[in-house]
Amino acid sequence: MGILRMGYIHTRVTDLAEAKNHYANTLGLYETHAEDGKVWYKGWDEWDHHSVVLEEGGVGVVKYGFKVQYLEDIDRIEKKAQDFGAKTERFSAGEVAEVGDGLRVYPPSGHVFEIYHEMTSWGLEVGTHNPEAFPRHLVGVGVPGLDHSLLTCEDVGLMEKFLAEVFDFYTAEKVMSSLDDDADTLGVWMTPSNSIHQLAVIGGPQGKLHHFAFQLDDWAEVLRAADLFTMDDVSKDVGPTRHGITRGKTVYFFDPAGNRNEVFAGGYMAYPDRPCIIWTADQLGKGIFYHDRELNERFTTVLT
Structure with a gap:
């Protein structure tokens, strides 16, 4: 695999x-x-x-x-x-x-x-024998685990080719400059599995981080996370809202150093034979923030 x-x-x-x-x-x-x-x-x-x-x-x-x-x-x-x-x-x-x-x-x-291939096993907090649905004493948001990351580079098309040919990732969704045959690839959402994306790549400076995300179960947990970010004076970027791309529910926020985080829930099951979803640059605002249909300046300029 x-x-x-x-x-x-x-x-x-x-x-x-x-x-x-x-x-x-x-x-x-x-x-x-x-x-x-x-x-x-x-x-x-x-x-x-x-x-x-x-x-x-x-x-x-x-x-x-x-x-x-x-x-x-x-x-x-x-x-x-x-x-x-x-x-x-x-x-x-x-x-x-x-x-x-x-x-x-x-x-x-x-x-x-x-x-x-090998990492020291720590074990699930609920164990593997007749486990409970979640640990009783979760702290804060209580994120179950890491979900995905978005990075930037100068040549998105080349990075897409690398992930496909070397890692056997496939592209679930992408943003193109237009629907013309010679259109530029502006962003890709790629995965090796049924998760809607493990890595996303958008155009920008080499070697930069846009965000990394933690998984949540549903919209209610995303809303609760946003409430906790307010309680803890966490700097929020956008949300709670929904993506058009991936259909995920989201809140973007910053750690104290300025690295962008995300909590992400939902999306759909990806398969290699599912048709790749194409977004055009003129609809990117709707693709990223489905409800507002526009990008804020921080989202496109703040990288670490």
């Missing part, structure tokens, strides 16, 4: 104490380890050691981790990345905390992707 999912995001924050309050007390992630200006977190419904790593000293994404189904998938992706022309390097177990032997890939977007 190859890539199972985006397993983790590693980001920088300006003040670790403030960031810990945001991610642990407002979002409700569980701390699994801390050392040397870094902290590792997981959601209550995630079973691997971590899905979020915070590192003090700046803002923006350091790297992404992608988990593969089989150990030999690492070899396969390495060859495909090299054939594509991307730089690769191996890393050994322990070099990345709680992660086994893996592969570091440098895609054309200017980001860093780590491919791995």
Whole structure:
């Protein structure tokens, strides 16, 4: 199968104490380890050691981790990345905390992707034998886990090609400059699975982060999250609202360092043989914010 999912995001924050309050007390992630200006977190419904790593000293994404189904998938992706022309390097177990032997890939977007098969198992908070529906003592929003991320790069079409040819992702939805045959690709929402997107890519500076998102179950949980953000004086960007693209329900907000987060619920089941949904640039406002049908300036300019 190859890539199972985006397993983790590693980001920088300006003040670790403030960031810990945001991610642990407002979002409700569980701390699994801390050392040397870094902290590792997981959601209550995630079973691997971590899905979020915070590192003090700046803002923006350091790297992404992608988990593969089989150990030999690492070899396969390495060859495909090299054939594509991307730089690769191996890393050994322990070099990345709680992660086994893996592969570091440098895609054309200017980001860093780590491919791995093994991560220390932490276990579900509700267990695996006759479990309850959720932990009784959730904190804050109580997000179950990491959902997806949106990054920027100069050549969206090239990055789409890389994710398709090297990672076996497929494009569920995309934004084109027009419906003409020679139209430019402005954004893509891609996945290796039935989730509507694991990575989205839009045009912009190389190596930048637009946002990373946490999953919620439904619209009611999105509304509750927005209430908690108000209680905790979290800086909100947009929402609660709905996307046209993906049909997801959403609130965008910022961590104390200025990295954009999202809580996301809904969407639809994606399949490789489902027709790709095409949006045109003149309808992008409706595609991103279905109700207001326009983008705010922060959403298009604030990157970390």
